[in-house]
Amino acid sequence: MSNQQLIPLSVPNIAGNEWKYVKDCLDTGWISSVGSYVTQFEQMVAQFAGAKYGVATVNGTSALHISLLLSGVKPDDYVILPNLTFVASANSIKYIGAEPILIDADPDYWQMDLDLLEEFLENETDEKNGELIYIQDGRRIAAIMPVHILGNMCDMDRFASIIKKYPLPVVEDATEALGTRYKGKHAGTFSPLGCFSFNGNKIISTGGGGVIVSDNEELAKKAKHITNTAKASADEYYHDEVGYNYRLVNILAAVGVAQMELLPAFIKRKKEAVAFYKKELAGVADIRFQKESPDVETNGWLFTIQTKHQQQLLDHLNANKILSRRFWMPMNKLPMYKDCPYIQKKDNADYIYNTCLSIPCSTSITDEQLEIVAKEVKLALS
């Protein structure tokens, strides 16, 4: 046991103009769902990602929910999803009354296994009247949601070439991937609608928040409309469909604008932490890192190592006030999703869950803290 301060896993870093912009909201009274920071935040995120439009939402989950709705997902449909993801991805499907078809993870990249996806689409689906059908029960497969897990990405060219043979709209869960690029193209822009999250542990945070990005003006307008209670008149309470109150308030968007100003520095710091850990921990015991394709530039969101001695390492780190966490429990292990179709051969998701640990990598982490973490990891496994 040491006397050192707790080293958190990944916490918000309030280091710029947050206070100033929030004070501006408070001073002017523009604290709620209308205000210039909302528009500014939407534009900053869209511009950073290289998309034409951005629509701010109350969180990443609501961004996913709305994107699925606008992609035409209906009750009783299926949506293809990696089994290894955070529960919000699956929940956004359930909110519509649809159900995920879970695909196992690739053992090296920990993203959706594209071999399994290809086999599944080829052997277990059929096309009827321009719609994709799951042969086993005749239900429609309405969309696919790749999740850029830990800010990494799968081979997106191969992904595109697999799904282009099928009527299968894509909604990207890029909630962990702000700052990640594949062949120079930003995550979230490989589908008509891409979703980001600004939850407390993400690379930048608004406390809670999300943004949908799109290059399609009509879809972006629809997203704005339906997240704004579908109010169709400026001066009357006329709503033309059941909308949602999913707006991000100005006061949080103000935090977001300040955080976006810091994003390049945050990405730089995440990459320094990744480089440091990789140098220090390479060859230590049986440690493996998440594989990265040379085509992918990751944002280094949450540094995660793989070892068979997971429990031993977890206990040692937490006893030494170094916060370390397992991966999310795979969706097929949760009561709501245990009966969903699960496409797998070796259940890599389970193996990853039982061997991986994320270690501290906040953008505010100091060099000294990085050294302490690396030292304790080595000690725990020696």
Ligand SMILES: *Cc1c(COP(=O)(O)O)cnc(C)c1O
């Ligand atoms: C963070 C996250 C979300 C969205 O979470 P919110 O807390 O609603 O912003 C969705 N999917 C994944 C994979 C995430 O990590």
